[in-house]
Amino acid sequence: MKNVDKYTRGYFMPPATSLKWTQKEYIAEAPIWCSVDLRDGNQALIVPMNLEEKLEYFQMLVEIGFKEIEVGFPAASETEFAFLRTLIEQNLIPDDVTIQVLTQSREHIIRKTFQSLAGAKKAVVHLYNSTSVAQREQVFRKSKEEIIEIALTGAKLLKQCAEETEGNFQFEYSPESFTGTEIEFALEICNRVLDVWQPTAANPVIINLPATVQMSMPHVYASQIEFMSENLSYRDGVILSVHPHNDRGTGVADAELGMLAGAQRVEGTLFGNGERTGNVDVVTLALNMYSHGVDPKLNFDNIPGIIAVYERLTKMKVGERQPYGGELVFTAFSGSHQDAIAKGMQWREERAGGNWSVPYLPIDPKDIGREYEGDIIRINSQSGKGGIGYILQLKYGLDLPAKMREHFGYFVKNVSDQQQKELLPEEIHDIFMKQYVNIKTPIELVKSRFTEEEEQDFRTIVTIRADGATKEITGSGNGRLDAINNALQTHLDIEYSDLVYKEHALEIGSKSQAASYIGITASNGTVYWGCGIDADIMTSSVKALFSAVNQMLGKQ
CATH class of the missing domain: 3.20.20.70 (Aldolase class I)
Known part of the structure; x- marks a missing residue:
């Protein structure tokens, strides 16, 4: 100079x-x-x-x-x-x-x-x-x-x-x-x-x-x-x-x-x-x-x-990066930072507290009146699966399987990138609900019923609606979900394998509901995910399976 x-x-x-x-x-x-x-x-x-x-x-x-x-x-x-x-x-x-x-x-x-x-x-x-x-x-x-x-x-x-x-x-x-x-x-x-x-x-x-x-x-x-x-x-x-x-x-x-x-x-x-x-x-x-x-x-x-x-x-303003007080000082947008924070918070929860040592957070934001929700992890095109999954779990109680978190993470990042903006938790939740939850097209589950036969062999009759027409399909398996899965593959002439399944009670929002997640692998190796939410755990599982199948059929 x-x-x-x-x-x-x-x-x-x-x-x-x-x-x-x-x-x-x-x-x-x-x-x-x-x-x-x-x-x-x-x-x-x-x-x-x-x-x-x-x-x-x-x-x-x-x-x-x-x-x-x-x-x-x-x-x-x-x-x-x-x-x-x-x-x-x-x-x-x-x-x-x-x-x-x-x-x-x-x-x-x-x-x-x-x-x-x-x-x-x-x-x-x-x-x-x-x-x-x-x-x-x-x-x-x-x-x-x-x-x-x-x-x-x-x-x-x-x-x-x-x-x-x-x-x-x-x-x-x-x-x-x-x-x-x-x-x-x-x-x-x-x-x-x-x-x-x-x-x-x-x-x-x-x-x-x-x-x-x-x-x-x-x-x-x-x-x-x-x-x-x-x-x-x-x-x-x-x-x-x-x-x-x-x-x-x-x-x-x-x-x-x-x-x-x-x-x-x-x-x-x-x-x-x-x-x-x-x-x-x-x-x-x-x-x-x-x-x-x-x-x-x-x-x-x-x-x-x-x-x-x-x-x-x-009439002065506290800057967004002002230590401790700034709006963004505890916030991670980076995917790797978000993943580390989410895992650190989970590690701490599993051990019921103890000395504070969460990565990237020098103190517990709650100690100074800041909230985890909206303060620690915020989502934009730089974010990762860990942070996006953490937001859904923290605010809405949705604990996605690891691979589904990754799948959803990329989807959300693309939305943020295309819209050139940060996505709020409610927007992320809305995207998840529309993309994965209780998907009814092209095949809608109307109802299902089961009969239990010898040696825990279950038989099901499933009523579905497709292309404006309603029909019944049947199947059997070693469990209710397996029976419905077999009915879909047999009568709809579709093929997939390697079911990934997870379920849990929704502890936030309504304790009476359950969430189920299912991933299926199509013949070309592509994995499709679905989520079902219902008051009945079995029904939520079936809805998750239908959501995953509909994702696959919608992409063919």
Whole structure:
């Protein structure tokens, strides 16, 4: 591409290699989660939420289980200020939930922020100022010492205002644009702020290290976090937090590796909503832990319901391939994938559960409110016999013989290919019923009756209708179905062999009915299939035989 030479790597590695995090296999416990949907996420919306919408969204976050929620930048607008006052004055904040507000290190903003917080049971006041080389040189045009002074002035004012304001307050500091800041300078400014606040294990503060703009690969960010974690002053009194954005598309990786490197807290949003390419997606982070058997301490057992509220209030859309939440993330169209999933589900059912290990499904979709039907296997021209058969069995209770599944699978794929569209389960069922079930032409079964003779030899009289005429044919065999089969071949002058037979009760829809499947091989080697459905198992078998024979006669 053109102009590549004008880009440089604007991040800074720690002076000493920090790679202890690479020795950890997985994240063993959930971090402290802080939702920033109502601040960072809300300010990124084309139309920010109004007061009523923010209240509804806040309630959803509480129900999900967030114990820390950044509710806004109260000095920024009257809506933000009014929202915070409504939460406090109407006692809408549960006792176990801490609200958080954001403020720049500017005196009038800090003072208005504390005005908005008066009477808060517990609140985090999040102070920030930008520290990166680009911000210092281009935006503020200040030296390092002048940038430090901005932070210290704000930190001191937070202490003063907290003492003067009714409420219970915890402090947080972010060297905003941390990823573009020299690592030694980031450490220095954070430690200078900590010297002002003098945190203890009993009264900790939060140091938040945001990937305000992603500038490096995730392992670099992790090394930066580990360096800060190991060198911060008052470490026992510091809760180390990360706030990744997603400019390089690795927000989740930044957060996960950051936690391995020592971060105890994560700020993020549902589905990654936020400025530019968004914030880190808390849903993905939490369910990644869940897939490793770690309780994320957040409740996402109804993802479809959460998505519905999220999309209605934010006017944003959850992408079809968004991890865990997207419409298609558990869906297999590929025939080989469908077959593996269907067999994996059957294997699991045969063993009555146990550890989840179904191919292609990292978690059980039902655990987050998704349905097997319509969510896991969907049918188009790329689908296979396993998936198509699975749909019929799951939704309609039709358990086709393996070879019939293959036959029907090719038929359905051709229909999808010709129509250039996905086929819904009801369309697949309709195709099956029309193509295979209770076929009455060119020969219709009117009725049959049997007489049992010696040594289990059965004799049958079958009434059939063909070409508008009704007649009776007779046959005998070692069973009822064999007797009818012999009658058809003898009196209709047709020839076939190798009957494949299967029957079962229909457990879905109507328990009183039975399904039978029969495959016959014509003299030219072609196999024809039929299905019979009836309240009587014997009648369903006979209908299946007639359906298969009619398929054969219809193709001759």
